[in-house]
Amino acid sequence: MARNCLAVVLAAGEGTRMKSAKSKVLHSVGNLPMIAHVVGAAQAAKVDAVSLVVGRDADAVASAANTGLPISTHEQTERLGTAHAVLAAREAIERGFDDILVVFGDTPLITAETLRNARQSLDDGADVVVIGFRTENPHGYGRLIEEDGELVAIREHKDASEEERKITFCNGGMMAIAGNKALKLLDAVGNENAKGEYYLTDIVGLARENGGTVTAIEASAEEVLGVDTRAGLARVEALWQARKRHDLLMAGVTMRAPETVFLSHDTLIEADAVIEPNVVFGPGATVRSGATIHAFSHIEGATVERGCSVGPFARLRPGASLQAGAKVGNFCEVKNAEIGEGAKVNHLTYVGDAEIGAKANIGAGTITCNYDGFNKHRTTIGEGAFVGSNSSLVAPVTIGAQAYVASGSVITRDVPDEALAFGRAQQANKQGLGKKLRERLQADKERREKAGD
Template sequence: MSTHREFAAVILAAGKGTRLKSGLHKVLHNIAGRPIIEHLMASVAALAPSRTIVIVGDERKQVEDQVSDRAECVVQEPQLGTGHAVAQAKAALAGFAGDVLMLLGDAPFIKPETMQQMLDRLRSPDAPAVVVLGFEPDDPLQYGRVITHADSTIEKMVEFKDANEAERACRLCNSGLMAARAEDLFDLLDRLDNDNVQGEYYLPDIVNIAVKDGRTCAAVTTDRPDEVAGINSRRELAQAEAQWQELKRTEAMENGVTLKAPETVFFSWDTELAADVTVEPNVVFGPGVTVAAGARIRAFSHLEGASVGEDCSVGPYARLRPGAVMEKGAFVGNFVEMKKATLGEGAKASHLTYLGDAEVGAGANIGAGTITCNYDGYFKYKTVIGERAFIGSNSALIAPVRIGADAIVAAGSAVSRDVGDGDLRMVRGEQVVKPGWADRFHDAMKKKKAAEKKG
C-alpha cells in the first residue's frame, strides 16, 4: 500500500469536562501558557494533514473561536459517545479518500512521531482496518484493554468492566487514539450500536466489528504512557503542567542551558534559551521570551514577551514585560521593570527603575529610582535617552521627552523638556537653609509635650 497517502485529523473536543468545574471549556485550559488543544494541533500540523476537523459540542463557541481559523468545526449534538462524535465528521469528509487519524482534544502530548507510526502501520502491506495506539501504564486502573496476538494484531478490545480475570491481567491499554482509512471508518461507524449501560456509541467497538468481519486490526504501542494522558480534572491539569515543565527543563539542560535549581524554573511553551544561558532559582518565563547565549537570568525574575541579548544580566527580582528588548551586554538589576522599552548595548539600569515606552541608547546609565512617566491617563508617550547619557537617581522623565547623547540629568530632577547632547539638566526646587531652626523646633516641642504631661 502507498505510504504517502493524505490524511485528515479528527479531534474530539465536545465533552463537558464537568470535573474541572469551570466555565472555560476543558481543552482551553492552559499548559505552559498555551491552551491544551493548541499543543495537540501544533503536533498534528507538523505532519501537514490535508484536513483538520474539530468535533465541538459543549461551550462550542469558545472552542470555535480558538481553532476555526485552522480547522473545520463540526457540531456533535446530542453527545452520544466517542463513536458518535467521530461519525459527525462523515459529511465533512464526504469524498475524502485518505486516512483518518482520530485524536482526543484533552490529550495534548501525543508526538508527531507517534502519530506517524500509527499512519505507517495503517499503510503497511497487511492493510489493517483500524490501528489502535496502546500504552502500558504503571497502574492499568480501569482502562479498556487491547487484547493482541503475538504479532500485535488485535484479537479484541474489551472495556475493563466487561473483561474477565485473564483479560484484566493484560497490561496493554487503549489510549482512545486510532487511525483508519476513510472508506473503512465510516462503514464501521454506521454499524455501531449503543447497547450498553451508558446508551452511547463507543469508538473502540469499530475494532471488534472489523475483527468479526475477518479483517486485521493492529496495535501500535507507545513506550511513554504520559504521552497519551488525558486531562479531566484540576489535579490532572496540574500533573500535566508538571510533566511538561520537567520535559522542558531536561531539554533546556541537554541543549546547554544551566539551570541552578531546575525544579524552581518555569517555562512557557515557546521559551527559547540559547546555549550557555544561566538561569538562577525561581525564575518564570511567560510566553514570547528569547534569551541569547551568555545571558544570565538571576533569581526571582519574571520575563514575558521579552528579548534578552548576548551576555546580558537580568535581576534578581527584575520584571521584563512584553516589548522589552535588551541588547548585547545590557544590565538590569533588582526591582527594575521594563515594558515596550529597548535597553541599548551595554546600557544599565541597576535598581528600582521603571522603563516604559522608552528607547535607551548604548552605554547609558539609568540611576536608582528613575521612572519614565509614559501615560497621562489617556495616551502613552515615548522617552528617548541618547548614548552614554547619565540619568541621576530619583529622576522622573515626563514623556514625550528626549535626552541627548552624553547628557546628564541631575538626581531628583523632573524633566519635561528635551535635553540637548552633552547638556546638564537640573530641575529641583531651591534648597533653603535656616540655621538653628531645627534645634529651636525640637526645644519648643519638648516643652509643649512636658506641659501636657503635667496638666
C-alpha cells in the first residue's frame, strides 16, 4: 500500500465516570496506557503521522502516545460532538494525506489488522469506511444498513424500524476517510439535532449525496470496546490478558493455569518455558526457552535465561539477570544483580546490587547489605563460592572464587579466593546460668501479674 496516512486519535473526553484525577486514556491495560495501545496499533497499520485531539493532561497524553511517529496535539476546548473533535485536527488534515483514520484513545483492543483493512478499503475506491461489529444483543447501538455491498445509512436505535432493529451489524464508531474529501465532508456536518452537536456519522449520508462510495468492514466486538468506568477498564484488561495468554500458548509456552497468569504489554516468553499458576509479570520481563517460573512469583524488569528455575514465591526486580541454569528459590528477592550460570540462590535470601559468579551457592537467609542509608554499594561473589546460611555481606565487599563463608557470618572485608571466612562472635557457654535466668524471668512475671500490670 503506497498511500500515506494520518491517524486522528480522539482523546479529549473528560472520563468523569472513571472518577479519576487523570485523563482516562492514561489508565493502563497490560501496564501500558490505553492511548499507547491505540497509537501502537495505528503504527503497526503503517500510518505516517498521528494527531492527538486532547483535553486535560495534554502533555502527559502526548508523552504516553509517543512511539516514534510524528505526533501533533490539538486541544478541543469545547465538546460539540465527534465531527467537531476531528476538526480540531484541521491543521494536520490540511497537510494532505491519502488516508485519514479516526480512532478513539479509549479503545485499547483495536488491532492493526482492522485498521489495515479499513485503509485497504479506501485503496479499493471507498470514500468513507465505517468499522462495525456484530453482536447478538444490538440494543442501543447504531445499525449499519447495507445494500449491494455498500453502507447506505447508520440508523440510531431509537430511530430504527422494527425490521432495522433486527440487524446485528452495528457501528463501532471508528472510520477511515479519503484524505482528499475529508475536510469537505467534515465541514458539511451540521448540528441540527436534539443535542446541537456535530456527529461524525453524518458523513456517511453526505458522502453518498455527493456520489461517493461508503462501505463497512467488520471488527470483533471486543476491538471496539470503549472504556468509560473502572468496571469497563477491568473488563478490557481481562480481554487483553486472555488475548496475550492465548498468543503465548499458541507460541509454545506452557501455562498450568493460564487464567491466573498476568502479563504486561512487553512480556517476552519463549517457547518451551513453563509458567506455573499465579505468576505476575510486570513491564520489562523476559523468560527464555526451557526456564520454569514456579507459582506465586513476581517478575519485573528482569531477564531469565535458558533452563533457569525461579520460585515459588520469588521476586525478581528491575535489573535482575539470571544466566543459563541459575536458580532463585522460594521467598527470595533479587534486584539489580546478575546471577551467574548454574549459580543457586535457594531460599529466604535477598541479593541486591550484586554479581554472583557461576556455580556459586548462596545459603538460606543470606543478605547483601547494599544500602548505608545514603548510597547503594555492590557485592561481588566469585565463581564456585559458598556462602553459608544466615550470612550478612556488608557492601562494598568481594567474596573470592571458591571461597567459603561460614554460616551466621557478618562479612565486612573482602575474602580472598579459596579462603574460609568466619565473621561471627565467639560462642561462650555458662553452665547453669540458663536455669537462673529462667527463674528470674518467671519471678518477674509473677510479680507483675500479682500487681495487676
